[in-house]
Amino acid sequence: MIKNHPVLGESTLTEVQHPLLESIGDVSSVLTSLRTERLFLVLDETAYEASGAKDVLEPFLKQKAVERFTDFELNPKLEDVQRGIEVYRGSEPDFVIALGGGTAIDLAKLIGSLAVQPESARDIAIGNASIQFDGKPMLAIPTTAGTGSEATHFAVVYVEGKKYSVAHPSLLPDYAVVDPKLTESLPGRITAATGLDAFCQAIESIWAVAATDESILYATEAARLAFENLVSATNVPTTEARRAMCRASHLAGKAINITKTTAPHALSYALTSRYGVPHGMAVAVTLAPMFAFNASVTDKDCSDPRGALAVRDRIARILDILGTDNVDDACSSISNLLSRVGCPTLEEIDVQGDLMSIVDSVNVQRLANNPRRASREQLLEILQHTGP
Ligand SMILES: [Zn+2]
Incomplete structure (x- = not known):
């Protein structure tokens, strides 16, 4: 198993990821051991189906309370984050899963974190306010080999066409599955x-x-x-x-x-x-x-x-x-x-x-x-x- 080394280099970075999971098949045992019951999923539906992840995860998800957020466009936008936050708050999850490319993972980071802040998502996105509280634990499952968003503590968001990057140690996903099989249909x-x-x-x-x-x-x-x-x-x-x-x-x-x-x-x-x-x-x-x-x-x-x-x-x-x-x-x-x-x-x-x-x-x-x-x-x- 590849070890996900602790993040060094910046004294403010204290969050550390758990060892990397190398197979989508490992997800259910990890989530079972964490005793998660209420899951919030940010899914790129096309990727979920095409990557084969759906076939592996659905039997497990059927036993849980699951809320899905799938209504977003390519490249994270503030409106998508805000809609996601409403769905998130209605579902009171204990764990967040992101599956897709960089967009899905960045959105899940932002929704999971900004939903629990007292300041508005907009103010935090444009840098007028900062993240104060940690969100629920998160698992990122990339289905593209590209952004590496599962390994970073920041997330991109476009506000009125302008690009911002929200950064905070707590945005680093706690768990990541990097399984090459998921990219086979790309x-x-x-x-x-x-x-x-x-x-x-x-x-x-x-x-x-x-x-x-x-x-x-x-x-x-x-x-x-x-x-x-x-x-x-x-x-x-x-x-x-x-x-x-x-x-x-x-x-x-x-x-x-x-x-x-x-x-x-x-x-x-x-x-x-x-x-x-x-x-x-x-x-x-x-x-x-x-x-x-x-x-x-x-x-x-x-x-x-x-x-x-x-x-x-x-x-x-x-x-x-x-x-x-x-x-x-x-x-x-x-x-x-x-x-x-x-x-x-x-x-x-x-x-x-x-x-x-x-x-x-x-x-x-x-x-x-x-x-x-x-x-x-x-x-x-x-x-x-x-x-x-
Ligand atoms: Zn890039």
């Missing part, structure tokens, strides 16, 4: 988009200002696994490739749980909310030009207090993962990976007339975690240099 496009998210999260975590020795270990293995297996998992999925992507996704989640993400994520949110580009692809389109940009960091524009040399050490680590010692070749490898899994270029997304407004919508906290400071003009230039 269509190629979802495998690609979610796998690209894992790959980008891992690469960004390596160069992040907040990187620690521990996060770099998780992120390095995640990036290597994703780089070597994503094309196969997308185009000719084998059991091994699926398994490797599940591990990559979970480790990338553990890495960003410590570091959070950087510039490619900061630039991605407008592409998702305005153009409907899947999150992982929206992030991936700026990864190669941002890699080239960060590789040229100097002490003058370095935002990592450890200095440019320390950042370039981590850039060298990424070059090693990509199997080269040359930044141009590394950028070509990244672009090649993107095109082989069907990720569109910015040109294909057709945002050329809107680049400045994408720069203006950038998430400043994520940008501050990028190892090289970037001006608006430099970000614009990076957006202009995405492409094959």
